[in-house]
Structure formats: C-alpha cells, structure tokens
Amino acid sequence: MISCVYKINCRLIWLFVLLFSLPGSSGAMDNATFLQQFTYNYEEQQFNDQLDLVRLNKPIIPGAVADLVKEAMSDKQAFEDRMRQLNIASAIAYMYLHWHQDDSLIKLVAPLIQKELLKEQKRTAEIMKWKKEERFLGNFVMKQHEDEMVRQNLSMVLYPHWLHRILYECKVCHNDIFKMKRWEGNLSHQSMEKGALCGTCHNGTAAFAMHEKSDCNRCHIAGSPNAEHLHHPEKVKQTAIKEMAEKIGAQWRPENLPDGRLPLDRFRFIDWMKLKENDVFTPVASLDKNHTEEIRDNRILFASQSGFVSDVIFDHKIHSDWIQCATCHPAVFKDELGANKMKMTDMSKGFYCGSCHGKVSFTFADCLRCHKKTTGKLSMDESRTTDALRRPAQPPLNKTP
Secondary structure, X not given: OHHXXXXXXXXXXXXXXXXXXXXXXXXXXXHHHHHHHHHHHHHHOOHHHXXXXXXXXXXXXXXXXXXXXXXXXXXXXXXXXXXXXXXXXXXXXXXXXXXXXXXXXXXXXXXXXXXXXXXXXXXXXXXXXXXXXXXXXXXXXXXXXXXXXXXOOOOOEEEEHHHHHHHEOHHHHOOXXXXXXXXXXXXXXXXXXXXXXXXXXXXXXXXXXXXXXXXXXXXXXXXOHHHHHHOOHHHOOHHHHHHHHHHHOOEEOHHHOOOOOOOEOOOOOEOHHHHHHOOOEEOXXXXXXXXOOOOOOOEEEEOOOOOOOOEEEEEHHHHHOXXXXXXXXXXXXXXXXXXXXXXXXXXXXXXXXXXXXXXXXXXXXXXXXXXXXXXXXXXXXXXXXXXXXXXXXXXXXXXXX
C-alpha cells in the first residue's frame, strides 16, 4: 500500500513539474531538468512520460541532446557510462523523429554509438588475442615492447612459466633475478646480453643463447603454430623436457606420470603436488653450488568465518620448498601471527595469497584445496603430528573491530 502511494505521489510530482514546463508557463523547462526527468523515466521504464517530455519540449531538445553527448564523450567517461548516456540520447533522438519528423539528432548520435562500439570491439579483440596463449597456467605474453616487435616483424615472446618451474624451483629466479611482478625488471635484449634477467641462464651454456638470429623464434612465438606445445598439456614435449632437465642437473621422469600427461585440476591448473607425490620431477633448487636450503616447517590455522566452508591449514613447508621467505615477507604478508586481515575479495584482486594463486599456482576459486580441515585438525600431511599455530581470532568481516 505504501509503495503504491509512493508511486502515485512521484507521478503527481512529475506531472506538476511537467505542467510548469509547458510552453507559455512560468516554469519553462531547461536542458538539465529535461535530461534529469527523461533519464529518470528511461531508467524506471515510464515510457508514456518519456513520450510526453519529448512531445512537449521540442525547442530545448536539440540543446539537451548536445549537452548529453558532450558529457558522454568526455575523456573522463568509462565505456559503460559513455554508452549509457549515448543510449539515452539515442532514445530521445528517435522519439524526437517520431513526434517532430526531424532526424538530425539521430544523425548526430548514431555514428557516435557505432564508433564507440567499434573501438570497444578492437580493444576487446586486442585483449582476447593473447588469451589463447595465456590460458595454460603460468604462460604470459611479453607485450612490454609490442611496438618494437611489430617494427621488427617479430611475434611477441611467449614465456612458459610452467616449463621453467619444472626445471627450476621458484626461488631460483625470485627475487634475486626477477621481481615477482610483471615488467618490474626493465626487460630488454641489452640487459639480457650482459647476463642479467633471462641472460642469467640463456647464455649458451645452461640454455640456448639469445644473440643468434636463428634462435629468435624459440622465444618470439606467441600466436604462431610453434607455440602449440606450450599451451596444450597433451602436446607437451616430454622428451625435450627430459633432455633440458638432464643438461642443467634437474630431473624429469615422465614414466611416473599416471597417464603420461601433466596432471591438471578441475580448473585446468597444473597440480604440482601430484607431480611431487608421484616423484615426476626434481627441479634445480639454486644456481649457487654452495646454496643452503631455508625451509620453514610450521603450519598456521586460519579459522573460517563462514559456516559453509572448513578451516584452512597453511603449511609453511610446502611453500618454503618453492619460494624464498623474502618473497612473501614482509611485502605480501606481515611476519606476525594475526597481523594480516585477509579477505577473499582482496585475494581475488591479487593481494595476499592472490599474489601467486590464480597466476602461477592453483586458483583460490578451487575452495576445497585450502578449506578442507575442521578446527584443530592438522595439515595435509597426516604423518606430522605437531599442532598448528592458531592465528588469533579475527572479528567478523561485517563488523567494525
């Protein structure tokens, strides 16, 4: 009942305003008021009121549409907001044609809509162009110097993160050679030829050198048929990986793969833990022969604040097997129990666990890979019986501490 009264009152208010906007009335409608009323009716689908506004306000409509178009085409507008305003302008233009037999506003608005749609299609096509190359976990296309590559008639470099991870533990490169962030290292041929970044290994000894023109297509292959084996698990060249591993002192044992292929989870991420459990590979742990492993062996209990998922046991050993402590602490996580106020929404934006998970490790969307232990239980390795550290209780996410 209240809702009905509210709607009736709103209609009366708009009718009152409309009456005072009629030609010859003391409250002639201006452009801003017209656009405000039309936009309200447009969004509330009050089509009859829209028609009345256009029918009764012919003199001001061209100026109102021009104002709306000017605002829509501002550089500050995002595509979605711009299209919303242009669509409203288009609705006015077609009603204007209907009531006043004038198509000048359509000729103004329609080309702009078409132009914006084409621009967005090109932008989307540019994004999607490399999605095929990056769909396999850890692959990414190095687009930092795209203009230069185009001038040299070269494809972009497709970097197969997963392949390097088979051969080397993450800590070999991060953070001593590469920062754990794209484009952070000012990647260039000049720096690589001096032995930095990729040139640390691609020197003709550990891996192929990069100064030979004949080797360009070993990296510059994004979008070409030569890249097929890098983004299809069933096309991975097992023999080639085995030869590369033996050359650098790593081991790759494809005979231990249950079905002869890389194990993938339901999101088609490589299941690195299965590779370890099946003794498929032994990657190089360091380029330094005098390297001493730094392994942190404890677990932290993260009590779930939700009633429909179990708690999380974070196993430091599993992670420190792969990465340096300095990779996460203190830049990603404060090194203090209870100091990190983590939320799944933050992870989805690339913070906390999202720094790696969803990029080079399994996605956090695979909830049960982490939320699998009830309170008080231990880590995935049931043979280890020491208690997990319990993180201090966190306030509910929907309440202010």
